[in-house]
Amino acid sequence: MPVARTHCVGLVGVTGRLVEVEADVGPGIAGTHFIGLLDTAISEARGRVRSALINSRFAWPDARVTVSLFPATLPKRGSIFDLAIAIAVLGAAGAVPAQRIAAPTFLGELGLDGRVRPIRGVLPAALAAAEAGVRTVVVPALNAAEAALVPDLTVVPVATLAELVGWLRSGDLHRLPVVADAASLSQDAAHAEHTEHAEHDDHTERAEHDDHTERAEHDDHTERAEHGEHAEHGEHAERGEHAEHGEHPGHPGHAGHSRNGRRIGDASRPFGPYGGGRAAPGPDLCDVAGQPMGRKALEVCAAGGHNLWMLGPPGSGKTMLAERLPTLLPPLDQKSALEVSAIHSVAGTLPPGRPLLTRPPFMAPHHSATMAAVVGGGSGGVVRPGTVSLAHRGVLFLDEAPEFATTVLDSLRQPLESGTVTIARAVGAVTFPARFMLVLAANPCPCGLQGTVGHPCKCTPAGRRRYLDRLSGPLLDRVDVKVKIGRATRAELLADRHFVETSATVAERVRLARERAARRLAGTPWRTNAEVSSSALHRDFRLPDAAMAPLHRGLDVGTLSARGLDRVLRISWTIADLTCKDRPGQAETSAALALWLGVD
Secondary structure, three states: OOOEEEEEEEEEOOEEEEEEEEEEEEOOOOEEEEEOOEOHHHHOHHHHHHHHHHHOOOOOOOOEEEEEEEOOOOOEOOOOOHHHHHHHHHHHOOOOOHHHOOOOEEOOEEOOOOEEEOOOOHHHHHHHHHHOOOOEEEEEHHHHHHHOOOOOOEEEEEOEHHHHHHHHHHOOHHHOOOOEEHHHHHHHHHHHHHHHHHHHHHHHHHHHHHHHHHHHHHHHHHHHHHOOOOHHHHHHHHHHHHHHHOOOOOOHHHOOEOOOOOEOOOOOHHHOOOOOOOOOOOOOHHHOOOOHHHHHHHHHHHHHOOOEEEEOOOOOOHHHHHHHOHHHOOOOOHHHHHHHHHHHHHHOOOOOOOOOOOOOOEEOOOOOOOHHHHHEEOOOOOOEEOHHHHOOOOEEEEOOHHHOOHHHHHOOHHHHHHOEEEEEEOOEEEEEEOOOEEEEEEOOOOOOOOOOOOOOOOOOHHHHHHHHHOOOHHHHOOOOEEEEOOOOOHHHHHHHOOOOOOHHHHHHHHHHHHHHHHHHOOOOOOOOHHHOOHHHHHHOOOOOHHHHHHHHHHHHHOOOOHHHHHHHHHHHHHHHHHOOOOOOOHHHHHHHHHHHHOOO
8 A cells, every 4th residue: 555645733832843744554563653753642642543543433454554754853742643643544544545635734633532622732833834835724623713814724624533534535625514714714703803892892881881870870969968078079079070971080991992993901801800790891091090100101111112110019009000001002913913822822821712812911920930830841841831921922020029939030031132932951942932021010128018107117127138139130130111109198199080091092102102113113123112222222223412411421320231221222212202202312311211210
């Protein structure tokens, strides 16, 4: 019998490589032999594939079966090869035409009863197949929408091995329940996601409108009954007036919509609805009152892609600010969305029914997270992306940062510089993308009460120093913006409510600032000010001496390092973009220096 060949994809990290699967059924002692640098999961495939064929009413060859996966030097892991191995064996045994299995790529795990089970990493595998020139890919039915995100690729979803063999024997695409090309399936997935968001937003706006109306009636009654007695009642009455006109500062539904009809500030929808049957409004920047400097720092970081460090006592709003940073970021473009979705596909964290992630991710690991959980790793030759990679093109938030292990904190220094993380193992090295915005939050001391009025701190000076020294100087030197967050008084809270802005309003300014930066950086490999190289800052984007004067003084007195100088320059360009200036002046560089030093 002839040798049958088909194809699969071997994944190393989020990078795929086309693998040729050969099967030979020939004379000799009956048995099954696999070759090609395989791991345990593939070695066990002989049992899964044999049972799947027999339970699907296909005979297992009573001969010597040899399966080879080429190239032999490429490490191959996982159950993604099951379907390709089964089809290659059937082709070598003459059960399916060998010429019809040569062109497609087969991805999927087989159950013992012949079902084709979903797998991780379908999106990067489909991308690799398309780059290798493959035009048809067969995937599990539950992974079809994910594979269909790849353009110019015909996706054939299958649920069982039997129906796939029937299609291969007849060559009729209509024998399968669904056969669609990538464009149509991608449009269906995008339409389903848009409909889901529209229904959620409509339900949220109706629920909030009812809630605002109820509060307006209550406030109006309170104002008539106790007018002028308490300042708080006046504030409630004012909120009721806002609700009547649809301008309540805490209502993101009236803040404006993006061009595709979705609210700009809905990036944090994964926080989910509250109980009681009502959909919860997503976090909005207008919820954070009494912290004008914190909100401004958040806007600068969102516009330029800068890292942020917030220092303040518990309850001052550090976590609230960090959770609202994704609401200020623009949606991911098509290339970035595919990158982010591919990482989450390999990690198995794609939300059900949402194969394409269009919003920047927000990751907040617990301070007990290990090095492997944060940076990535694994055992048995299987390397998984860590939290830094899952936050690619998004935000990585470390709350109570000094509580993290020192080794974990220091391991962030290399990804912050290069935008990638490389994990070396005995079988080889795996590189994952890790271009994220780092947000650190810390208390001023272990008890968190230092500088708090009415609550004396009981920590010793040495204890305070050891606590903050866990954040090493080299790590903080890579953080662009530093801001102190204090507890706001009641008067500050009431006064600041007149100046808070919604996430949609700030996100629009961030979008315009990023567009200005994109026009200036056109033709370069950088997308935001935070990514511009040091050489380009001092050569292509050199500032006049008058604008550099505050920075030169900082270098002379030792408050500014060479790396700090570059970061201050990047912040100054971001501030200029936010203020619609062509280039930073002395006011922008002075403001950027204050943000880098963490002074008011």
